[in-house]
Amino acid sequence: MNNLIPEIDSTRKQSMTVEKPKKLKLLVVDDEPDNLDLLYRTFRRDFNVLKADSGVNALQVLANEGEVAVIISDQRMPEMKGTEFLSKTVPQFPDTVRIILTGFTDIEDLVEAINAGQVYKYITKPWDPTELKAVVQRAAETYDLLKQRTEELRRVNAQMALLKSLVTVTQMSSSFEDTLNPIAEAFGESFAADGCVLQILDNSAFTSSQGTYSSNGALGNWLTNDPLVSEAIATNKIQVSANIPSDEKLATVSHYSESDIKAHLTVPIIYRSQTLAILSLQWKQPFTLREDELKLIHSSVELTAIALTATQCS
Template sequence: MIGVSAVEIDKTATTKKPKLLVVDDEQDNLDLLYRTFRRDFTVFRANGGASALEILSKEGEMAVIISDQRMPEMKGTEFLSRTVSEFPDTMRVVLTGYTDITDLIEAINSGQVHRYITKPWEPDQLKKVIFEATQIYDLLKQRSEELVRSQAHNALLSVIVTIAQKSNHLADCVQPLVRAFGQNFDTDGAVLQLVTKKILSDTSASCGDYRWSLADDPLVQAVMATGKSQVSLEGKPDDVCQTRLAIAVSFREELLAILAMRWFQPHAVSQDDIAVMQQCADEVAIALTCIRYFSFL
């Protein structure tokens, strides 16, 4: 668990090996590809398209997929085409050992395959292709995530502005605010609870499948003690929720509320996501201050 302020969030970084899926019906090729890339990638192996789809269903998006073209149950291009809609940013490379490349040309032209490599391949050439593909994946992923964050921020800002303009009481705005955060950041559970004179008040609202008490939340207790947002991106194996956030909603160093969010998966959000959440929380603090001011008039 790490305590972070809005500034410190931007400076925190988590590095993980990119994920690589290799698909080939020949075990020797699978073993060779594994040995080639295991130091730089988390490598998953499948002996056919069907088993590869099962791995993707369980493990999620890969940075790169390397697939043999001629496999008995389905061609490599057929398998790869099934992954495009769910994993559009994944880079796909086909290994082919025969000269008829009609299917490959069609797949490349339609954007389903990034490159093809002929068998037997040159190890250094294959490495170069895969590392270049990983760089392209990182760039695509960065742009996709930036777009999603921008859309989430704009959607939240619209809700915050509407609430600031129309709400007459603080209690009226808690539920729509927590719902907006939960929906835009795809949480498994979210709670927004107001704070009065450094004490959690009775005014709160929640959304999502997972519910818990903020009074018993260690991260929330740390926020109450320090006034700084708290983040835990990876919990213990037996924890129900692996990613946990408790964000301080403060205006001029006065803690107005705490926004707590949880996800079942570890590293469910990036540091850039957290920075956007903190920015939105700061905007919520301004809205709460305005509502509180006008409710006294």
């Protein structure tokens, strides 16, 4: 089965380049203003540093800011010990790496916190700046690794769910039209798209048959007038704009702003050199495609082409 997998248009590969990573968030918590300022100055160049002068205020910072990569907390603080504060962050932010600063011999509290997985490392006060920097750097690397593994697991689960959905649709649908909406929904949910359209073609012309998926009512159903769709049909290659407002070719296309679509991916679904359909994935925020996501699209498009052909012939 040749030509099942469309290539990516090289002219738009730049749209998928990963943006420069933002600084990781680091929360420092200490009731002594001098220590708090010193910690902020030590790490502000390498991290987006957030400050709090108590465990209670630190919890409020996390409520406002969301997950941080690393927390450095003093142990002895009024109202709430550092270990108590850190334990409260574990359920909502399990991947955050936690470091305790202590000038006391609170061995029992520290051992319990470390054994419970609430503390990654403890540093005695006064601390050595070089040692602390090294510990925080390793903590940040640990956080990155945890997030990477979590994301890999999520992607594997998404791939399995998508392929399972496509197989189920092929086996269970009683007619060609019945397959279209479930396929669009499977792709939309797997790639966290705000909208998805599976548009059936006949000799490169649009037909009345299409499947749609919409998250929160977000769907741009303007494919007949879309430049990316036209290019995908003409070239038989994936067309993508990861940040439409910054894309000179698309920034002035009115239907994107009217639909509040910030990113668009169009995939020709091809079987034996014939373009059967166009898959349109739409997002309300800019995005980037990873290599594994492209592979998932390719394998899923293969199965979709087979599914559409099989149901059309049945």
